[in-house]
Amino acid sequence: MTTRVLPAVGDPDAARAVTTLLGQLPDTEPALPVPVGDSTTLIDTLARSAAVSVDELPEVVLVHERIGPVPALDLIREVALRFPAVAVVLLTADTGPGLYSAAMDSGARGLVGLPLSYEELAQRVHSAAAWAAGVRRHLGQGGDGPTGPGGTVVTVSGAKGGVGTTVTAVQLALAARASGRSTALVDLDLQAGDVASYLDVQFRRSAVDLAAIQDLTPRVLQDALYTHPTGLALLLAPADGERGEEVTDRSARQIVSALRHRYEVVVVDCGTQMGSANAAAVEMADTAVLVVTPDVVAVRAAKRLVRLWDRLRIRKAEDTTTVVNRHTRNTEIQPSLVEKITGTRTARTAVPAAFRELQPYVDSGRMHELEAKSAVKQALWALAGELDLVKAPESAADRPGRLRGDRGAAGLRRARRK
Template sequence: MTTRILPAVADADAARSVTTLLSQLPDAEPAAPVADSTQLLDTLARLAGESLDELPEVVLVHERIGPVPALDLVREVALRFPAVGVVLITSDAGPGLFAAAMDSGARGLVTLPLHYEELVSRVQVAAQWSVGVRRHLGGGGEASSGPGGTVVTVTGAKGGVGATVTAVHLALAARASGRTTALVDMDLQAGDVASYLDVQFRRSIADLATITDISPRVLQDALFTHSTGVGLLLAPGDGERAEEVTDRAARQILSALRHRYEVVIADCGTQMNGANAAAVELADTALLVTTPDVVSVRAAKRIVRMWDRLQIRKAEETTTVVNRHTRVTEIQPALVQKVTGTRITRTSVPANFKELQAVVDAGRLHDLDAKSTVKQALWTLAGELGLVKGVGPAPEKSGRGTLVLRRRGHG
């Protein structure tokens, strides 16, 4: 059997060492290393979207990978791609790390400096486990990008541009189409999802922050099921509790939600913190909302540049929607695309606050009239993003380079 191996190694010297040893492994087909966690998850998601057979049998995760910490990345890969055997490369061979790695879903550890015999043994065990799982799943069946599905973050370029209204209606549209949907308020200090949907609930995302193993029962206790069927995970009522939700907690919470729901929408507000950054980094789609004015577009550009500097997300991997669009404004979507370097959605949301005012004031955004041009645009946007059942996402105009992993003999 040929074993396909995908290494995730950020350090150039370590990558060369890993590649050299992998090339000596019997019946191995190593791919070129990916340099960060984002590239690894994107590559696996693309391959899984094609077929279970396209996924590598083994993924090697180096301890210095980033920006997602190695153990968190192991957990994310294990949750989203259960047919892939993950092996952690680490300089710490202690029992504490071994137990933590196994709890995260790793199939083995390889210690640094690398030794041929140990690497062969761990890769073979992980590969055999992967083949067994695939046989159990039915061989060449389709593999989803995760047990639950799609995570979309919605971030406002600045306050007042309509990020929460957008997030709420993306969730409502997905649920109305028949998809199980969760809406997470990750505007941790000033979240308004509860106010927009007329909800009073004492549980919040902060109640999950210190839980290391989020079971379905624990998750259900923290969620409020709205009358529309959308599961709501609300921001804490006391803003100071926002600091309890760390980047690691955010990744675990979103992974648990992804495991349970087909669509997860996270309203990230406008203030960036560790939790929001983690959400944007692991999201399948990072949606940035701006209005067609100079201040908002400049703010959008600042956010995109910050995400790029912090290795959270590249501009070309970010999707921007223009809210309150009119044909007479000087700033049109094409200009926003040019300024920010992001992909612009085909759908723009028209400027018509009069349609929204009554339902916003009543705290019942879900009662917005179906004839509303704003609602129609937002639900069309949900279809464009692939959140509506039966409607696939629009093809990307541009994006990061992709890595091809195929068996020998395949075209």
């Protein structure tokens, strides 16, 4: 059996050395593309493969100690959580017991010292590949473990304050839940988050309670979540904004990964101020939504934010979906112009300007009771469908007990009378 190995090495010289040595290992072939140069590309590559089949994933991933922008141990933890059928090996100059223990705790299957030696690399790759093969055999026999990237994570960020970020996040989550999907709504606007106010919630727990916990077990996670009457699981921002600093990028990754494996849809309200925590969420997201209003100030702010994400290697412009809120047909700035200026993909669904119909529900904290005839609700739920957050309705022909040719029970009764 041939082992596919995917190196994740940011340094060009180290990448060449790893690729050359891998080419000499028997029964081993590089997984394309080789190598990947940063953490974002690695996660995206694995996610695309997992979306096809677990068999399309490489058996072994080699993570170099200087990979970026996500630190190596955090990246290993994310790969281990999202792609449990992949064995991760850390390439590092520090092979001491402290780092070895930390790497094992993160989910690594071994360490290889730098500079690389053929014998050690061959031994670790062989051992890791055997472990991955065992996991895949177990999954093939109907194991309960997740075989792919888990649930869908969508982040909602605002180009500037007041563009409707939280309304968008709340309605996307409500739409997903109403369609029958298990859904979590996370408020990572850590200093000024208002999800609790929009949904009339008073709850003492918040994301801060999970920040210092190394192992987020289902029980620990559940204790920090509030179950809303709509069925949404809420992870709220802290009541004291200064405590938001306790949620680091590392803890945000751990929180989002844990939620991804528990819920089919995870919607994250990232607010408008970018910190390390919500930047990590945007990087991890399957879909990153950027909310903008059709005015010059907001569009310029969106362009700046998209460029910031690109410079920091958080997310590429073409991988960002921009949603135009408060849209009117007679405004000079239309979605096509927003797309051209920002370089993003603009959603087909634009949200109309209808704040008057929203105001009573916003003021009373009852956004979940917004009427079905609301133009804003209809647009945002249509957007949820465009983003594949809602479960497709079951067709009448496919429902149990239905006769395709006779239109159900009535047809069956007519057939019997005949």
